[in-house]
Amino acid sequence: MHLPPPPQVPQRSLTTPIYRTAAFAFSSSAEYASVLADGTSGFSYSRIDNPTVEAFCSAVASLEGVNLAYQVSAQAFASGMAAISTVFWAFCRAGTRVVAPTALYGGTYSFLRNVAANFGVHTEFVDMTDLAQVHAALQPGTSIVYTETLANPTVAVADLAALSRLAHEAGALLVVDSTLAPPVICRPLEHGADLVLHSATKYFGGHSDVTGGVVTGHPELIAAIRRTRIDTGGSLGPDDSYLLRRGLETLPLRVRRQSATAQMFAAALARHPAVRTVYYPGLADHPGHEIARRQFDAGPEGTRFGAIVTVAPYGGREAGQAFADRLRLASVATSLGGTHTKVSHVASTTHRQLDDAALAAGGIDPASVRFSIGLEDGEDLLADAMAALDSLGRR
Numbered sequence: 001m002h003l004p005p006p007p008q009v010p011q012r013s014l015t016t017p018i019y020r021t022a023a024f025a026f027s028s029s030a031e032y033a034s035v036l037a038d039g040t041s042g043f044s045y046s047r048i049d050n051p052t053v054e055a056f057c058s059a060v061a062s063l064e065g066v067n068l069a070y071q072v073s074a075q076a077f078a079s080g081m082a083a084i085s086t087v088f089w090a091f092c093r094a095g096t097r098v099v100a101p102t103a104l105y106g107g108t109y110s111f112l113r114n115v116a117a118n119f120g121v122h123t124e125f126v127d128m129t130d131l132a133q134v135h136a137a138l139q140p141g142t143s144i145v146y147t148e149t150l151a152n153p154t155v156a157v158a159d160l161a162a163l164s165r166l167a168h169e170a171g172a173l174l175v176v177d178s179t180l181a182p183p184v185i186c187r188p189l190e191h192g193a194d195l196v197l198h199s200a201t202k203y204f205g206g207h208s209d210v211t212g213g214v215v216t217g218h219p220e221l222i223a224a225i226r227r228t229r230i231d232t233g234g235s236l237g238p239d240d241s242y243l244l245r246r247g248l249e250t251l252p253l254r255v256r257r258q259s260a261t262a263q264m265f266a267a268a269l270a271r272h273p274a275v276r277t278v279y280y281p282g283l284a285d286h287p288g289h290e291i292a293r294r295q296f297d298a299g300p301e302g303t304r305f306g307a308i309v310t311v312a313p314y315g316g317r318e319a320g321q322a323f324a325d326r327l328r329l330a331s332v333a334t335s336l337g338g339t340h341t342k343v344s345h346v347a348s349t350t351h352r353q354l355d356d357a358a359l360a361a362g363g364i365d366p367a368s369v370r371f372s373i374g375l376e377d378g379e380d381l382l383a384d385a386m387a388a389l390d391s392l393g394r395r
């Protein structure tokens with residue numbers, strides 16, 4: 001059976017076409033060889049490159065690099081963890097040292113402790129908000145200072161400009177996971193970061209229906225990451241790239257609206273008598289408030305601090321779990337950054353490996369419930385949270 005090839009279309013598609021193909025055909029063996037050797041631009045095999053994936057990458061690069069004098073590029077991955085691990089594979093060797101935060105996404109912590117360590121990469125975990133600690137941890141052989149713009153669940157704010165100065169003085173790269181602070185509110189490359197990465201699963205996709213990761217930075221660094229991605233194989237697929245590229249079209253609208261709701265929600269809950277602590281960088285008493293004001297993009301005031309709010313009622317672990325379980329509108333669910341508000345009781349889920357002493361060392365109240373604010377009506381979300389808190393009473 002011989003089916004005809006797909007038609008060539010003279011008009012451009014208004015949306016991103018999905019190139020759902022693993023392989024590409026060439027006019028000659030010479031062209032095939034040249035594309036494979038990167039001599040001729042084009043596509044050969046979708047683990048290597050794919051036009052739909054490239055459409056997503058160039059859109060992310062344009063968002064992260066909008067105010068930069070140099071051109072940035074991006075590489076996409078099948079998940080945030082594939083992006084993160086590939087960055088370490090690309091720039092670490094046996095004997096390399098990494099400085100990373102104690103308050104770190106669990107998957108990254110586990111990768112550094114359980115995988116990178118087996119290959120001779122040593123990680124020093126420090127409090128990234130304490131610059132003296134970071135400085136003391138930097139040693140000859142440190143190749144990466146790694147941080148998160150906003151840390152989970154205390155929403156601690158990293159001072160990216162100061163960290164980039166320290167990293168560069170020590171000859172290291174500053175790599176920033178900015179998943180909780182997407183480019184609408186923070187573009188780490190503008191603050192001196194060398195590479196910025198995201199779990200695109202979160203705000204980029206925005207609808208909790210796709211996993212992906214992306215790394216952006218100077219083309220020379222990104223070329224090294226691409227070579228490593230081709231060898232390790234965590235490439236993003238075309239269908240997922242389509243969804244992620246589409247998600248970017250509404251990113252500013254979603255993130256501004258979610259942040260505005262978060263600001264109102266955090267301020268109101270901080271006044272509830274059953275609440276011991278609200279962690280949100282938009283509140284004036286949050287330790288990272290001033291850095292966030294400086295570092296996060298001016299938009300309308302109150303829409304620049306992100307949409308993660310952590311609320312700790314009085315009463316310890318049990319009260320935290322009861323609070324989460326009594327919410328009706330917000331769902332107890334994994335992940336963050338989607339259109340639906342999600343909650344997790346931190347001590348029994350995302351930070352379950354930490355006992356009360358370890359939680360205290362990280363500044364985390366065992367009752368903490370992390371909210372990823374969605375697009376529901378803010379007043380409805382607030383009424384739901386207030387009713388759940390009222391039912392707890394003051395313990």
Ligand SMILES: Cc1ncc(COP(=O)(O)O)c(C=O)c1O
Pocket residue numbers: 079080081082105107148152177179180198199200201211212213335
């Ligand atoms: C801050 C942060 N970085 C990275 C990741 C990993 O991303 P993924 O789940 O897409 O692999 C997550 C996932 O929750 C995250 O919250």
